[in-house]
Amino acid sequence: MPGVVGPLKRQLRSAVSDATLAASVHNSQPWHFTMIAQGVAVRVDPTLRPRIIDRQGRWLLQSLGAAIANLELGMRVRTGRTTRTQVFPDLDPHEAGAASGATATLTGAVVAVVEIADDARGDPLDDRLHTAILERRTSRGPLYGDLEAAAWDTVMAAASAAGDGWHIRALRPDPAQTAALVDLTRAVEARWRDDVAYLAEVQRWTKPDGGRGIPPTLIGPGDPSGNVPRREFAVSPTSPRRAPAPSGDTAAPSTDVFEVSPRLLVLAGAPDGPTTWVRAGAAMQRAMLAATAEEARVGFLGQVVEDDEARARAGDLLSLRDEALLQVLRLGAVDPTRHPRRSPRRPLREVLG
Numbered sequence: 001m002p003g004v005v006g007p008l009k010r011q012l013r014s015a016v017s018d019a020t021l022a023a024s025v026h027n028s029q030p031w032h033f034t035m036i037a038q039g040v041a042v043r044v045d046p047t048l049r050p051r052i053i054d055r056q057g058r059w060l061l062q063s064l065g066a067a068i069a070n071l072e073l074g075m076r077v078r079t080g081r082t083t084r085t086q087v088f089p090d091l092d093p094h095e096a097g098a099a100s101g102a103t104a105t106l107t108g109a110v111v112a113v114v115e116i117a118d119d120a121r122g123d124p125l126d127d128r129l130h131t132a133i134l135e136r137r138t139s140r141g142p143l144y145g146d147l148e149a150a151a152w153d154t155v156m157a158a159a160s161a162a163g164d165g166w167h168i169r170a171l172r173p174d175p176a177q178t179a180a181l182v183d184l185t186r187a188v189e190a191r192w193r194d195d196v197a198y199l200a201e202v203q204r205w206t207k208p209d210g211g212r213g214i215p216p217t218l219i220g221p222g223d224p225s226g227n228v229p230r231r232e233f234a235v236s237p238t239s240p241r242r243a244p245a246p247s248g249d250t251a252a253p254s255t256d257v258f259e260v261s262p263r264l265l266v267l268a269g270a271p272d273g274p275t276t277w278v279r280a281g282a283a284m285q286r287a288m289l290a291a292t293a294e295e296a297r298v299g300f301l302g303q304v305v306e307d308d309e310a311r312a313r314a315g316d317l318l319s320l321r322d323e324a325l326l327q328v329l330r331l332g333a334v335d336p337t338r339h340p341r342r343s344p345r346r347p348l349r350e351v352l353g
């Protein structure tokens with residue numbers, strides 16, 4: 001950690017620790033942090049990451065963006081100063097494989113540098129979002145209660161103001177758009193379940209190893225009604241494909257009552273390329289933190305983004321013109337006694353250095 005000494009070093013280290021609590025695809029935590037003179041550089045971790053669901057690196061870079069959002073909050077709250085974030089333009093779509101559809105490598109690439117600026121920080125939302133970092137978790141169970149209007153406003157504002165000039169649009173689909181998006185998601189999810197490479201990848205990431213992956217105990221049964229086509233993690237290439245909902249599309253019989261129609265938050269932005277994906281990840285993380293601060297929970301319904309055709313159709317039905325669909329989240333209030341347990345994390349010594 002050249003050039004970083006004393007209290008600043010401790011503050012930056014704590015901020016990196018905040019960053020490691022961010023959401024990441026399949027809990028892959030594909031990040032590596034290096035301290036620099038007045039801040040932290042964020043790189044793509046050179047080890048394993050999910051590739052089948054993420055050929056282009058969208059989810060990889062959204063995971064990095066989520067960590068960057070936590071890092072910014074941690075640095076601001078811990079130093080009392082504002083931050084300046086530079087996302088590197090050499091993450092161009094060709095490098096990431098977006099244009100060719102090839103599997104992105106991006107290994108070791110510096111994605112961003114977050115530095116402490118001179119001004120005293122002033123955004124009161126920072127404190128609320130920072131406090132929520134420890135509490136936030138991905139929900140995969142029912143999210144049946146709606147948020148108050150003011151809570152929605154906070155979530156939308158937090159997502160839309162994801163740092164200096166990071167303009168990602170958060171929108172709430174109307175009921176007809178929601179129904180159509182859920183149908184599209186259900187179709188993508190059904191296709192995935194016939195894909196042996198996908199099933200093998202899911203199986204690998206649900207066997208936690210070295211602080212990565214999703215423990216099966218955190219997955220829980222799906223929605224027996226089939227109304228919420230969340231990602232099914234309890235399938236494997238060797239076990240027979242489960243019968244589709246409503247006859248019981250779950251790892252174990254479920255008595256859970258899922259919401260009839262999920263309450264969706266959609267993120268959209270342009271251009272549809274790596275820098276935007278990093279920014280979308282920051283917006284996603286901030287939306288999740290704001291929801292947590294408002295005592296609501298967030299789950300993912302982003303399968304539609306993983307399929308080129310479905311993503312384009314979803315963009316049409318949401319009337320996105322020059323913007324791409326970037327992420328779909330579902331929000332709701334839940335029984336507080338059902339707060340999910342925390343997923344594991346890699347040790348700080350492995351990701352900082």
Ligand SMILES: Cc1cc2nc3c(=O)[nH]c(=O)nc-3n(C[C@H](O)[C@H](O)[C@H](O)COP(=O)(O)O)c2cc1C
Pocket residue numbers: 021022023024025026027028058059060062063066136137138139140213214231300301302303342343
């Ligand atoms: C880009 C991205 C996509 C994700 N997609 C899904 C998903 O489809 N289904 C799901 O249950 N969780 C999804 N997650 C949540 C991760 O599994 C979760 O963040 C990770 O297991 C760590 O758990 P935590 O969020 O509770 O800290 C996604 C996270 C990210 C960042």
